[in-house]
Every structure is written in C-alpha cells, then in structure tokens.
Amino acid sequence: MKLLLRNLDRSTTEEELSELFQGYGTVQYCKLVYDASTGVSKGFGFVEMPKVGEAKAAMKNINGTYIGDKMVRVKKAEDKPEKPAASNPAPPAEE
Numbered sequence: 001m002k003l004l005l006r007n008l009d010r011s012t013t014e015e016e017l018s019e020l021f022q023g024y025g026t027v028q029y030c031k032l033v034y035d036a037s038t039g040v041s042k043g044f045g046f047v048e049m050p051k052v053g054e055a056k057a058a059m060k061n062i063n064g065t066y067i068g069d070k071m072v073r074v075k076k077a078e079d080k081p082e083k084p085a086a087s088n089p090a091p092p093a094e095e
Helices: 014-022 053-062
Strands: 002-006 029-034 041-048 073-076
Touching: 002 053, 014 029, 014 041, 014 053, 053 073
Parallel strands: none
Antiparallel strands: 002 041, 002 073, 029 041
C-alpha cells in the first residue's frame, strides 16, 4: 500500500521516515520529493508498505503526530490519473 505523507519538516530525511514506518512493519521504499532546481525537500513524500494491515496501522498511528516541528498528515496515496486522450485532434494541415 502506497502512503502519501504531507506537511513534512523540510529537514526530515528518508532514513528517518523509513525508520519510523518500520516500527509498524516492512517498508518497501521511502521517497521524499525534492525541488529540481534547489534540491530542497518540497515537504511531502511517499512510503510503500507491501502489507495493507501494516500500512493501515502506520497511517492511523503516525497521522497527526509531529515529526520535527510539523504535524504530518498520512493518507493512502491515490493512483496518478491517466492523461485523457485529446478529444479535439488538430485539423489536417491545408495544402
């Protein structure tokens, strides 16, 4: 189960998050999102836990707690929606 973590302190590391979530079970991966130009954390990230029960326990117990100076929000990550096909294709070029 993929979890979305929001409102993270920008100094939080992937290692800290992984350790925290491992207290509830197996962590497949932990990934923070960084600004491409500055390399600074954007304050959110994802944790993947293969067992749904463990992920739900982690979500329930970590959501609303403080990591550093910020109260984090944890919820199930939604799948990224597919981009819809263009409904109005460009007209053929005139010759």
